[in-house]
Amino acid sequence: MKESPPPEISIVIPVYRSASILPETLAQLDAFFHAHPMKFEIVLVNDGSPDDSWEVLKQLKQGRDEIIIVDLIRNFGQHSAMMCGLKLSRGKFVVTMDDDLQNPPSEIIHLIDKINEGHDVVFGRFQQKQHGLIRRVGSKIVGWLNRKLFNKPRDLTLTNFRIIRRDIVDAVCKFRTNAPYLPGLLLMTGKSFANVDVVHHPRFEGESNYTVLVIAKLIWRLVFNYSAFPLRLLCGFGLLISLFAFLFGCYVIIKHFTFGIEQPGWTTLVVLISFFQGVTLVVLSAMGEYLVRILNDVSGPRAYLIRQVL
CATH class of the missing domain: 1.20.58 (Methane Monooxygenase Hydroxylase; Chain G, domain 1)
Structure with missing residues (x-):
């Protein structure tokens, strides 16, 4: 059977403790693609979520071939779930975003416009961050490590809301590591990076999954897996x-x-x-x-x- 042509855009979203948010996330994505018609797919990776996220995903998937849902056998962490989604995606461009609607789908168009200027990766730069104190402090530490370990330019802001060219996605997926760190792999692979200003909303519902332990594990992964x-x-x-x-x-x-x-x-x-x-x-x-x-x-x-x- 001949495989269908790849979509223009793939949306990759790791899912964790988001059962109540997922319907609204999909609704806003549908509204975006209704306003900006293009061939798309949405890859949602359930990262061993302990709530009913997988059951909700199966309901949202019904009758929709453009939605791909994945269930991991346990919680592997956001970066591993994201890597899984990247490997399953087929789009010419891949957008990654969180599942909590702090990255409004309506802002995706700004990423698309910017990457069409010829960049490899474009990161959304939040006009006003709505993260909690713990995540802001953790981001400062991780940002310093990104500069030291991956030579991140000082004027480049890294976020999970980004768009990546297909060739860069394929290059990143060739890395053989059991502890992927996507921003670092992108910095190691791409050549042309850019930022574009986007809106950042408060979390739609519930509390952030970024705890002190999660951030500490990320720092540990960076220090011991990507440096000597x-x-x-x-x-x-x-x-x-x-x-x-x-x-x-x-x-x-x-x-x-x-x-x-x-x-x-x-x-x-x-x-x-x-x-x-x-x-x-x-x-x-x-x-x-x-x-x-x-x-x-x-x-x-x-x-x-x-x-x-x-």
Whole structure:
């Protein structure tokens, strides 16, 4: 059977604790595409949501071929769910957005207009953020890490409301990692990035899923999966210990020949143990850095597991 031509736009939305919001989200997306006719598809990925989100998705899917719903076997996290949606999407351009209507579907047209100027990725830049304090603080920390780890330009604002060219989506999906971080992968893959101002609404209903624990897990993923910073820190620590051992050894040797020492061999034992403990840390750190690089190269695509696709 011949496959139908790809749609112009794919909308990818990870779903978590959003059973009551989903009907309104779909209604606003339908209103947008009614006002801006184009061939589209909507990919909704249920990320192991503990509420009735999957049942609601199945009801919304009925009779609509342009809607693709995915049920993951458990909660893998927003970035893994987003990666799943990207791999299933077929659109020439892919828009990613949250499920809480803080990114109004009516603003998608601004992303489309901007990327048609020739950019690889366009991020919505919120005119006035409506996030809570915890997420704002977390965003500051993650933003600093993005600059250090992925060379993010200082004048570029990263958000989950973005549009991506198909070739960049395909390149990102080729990364083999069980801990995807989509903004970082986009920065590593794309060349031309841009922002466009969009409206940001307060959450339509309920509370944000961005807790301290969720943000801490994201920071942990960034530091340990996309950098060798902890290993280099340990390596530096080992070098400091070796230097301290050397200086301490000089002190003990001078003391030995100046004042004498009651226990023969104590000087040699202290110096050797201190020095080689420091050297051991340096060697283990270096081996660890190579091991991380190898694991990142050969790790399989275990970022998510799908239970069902409809």
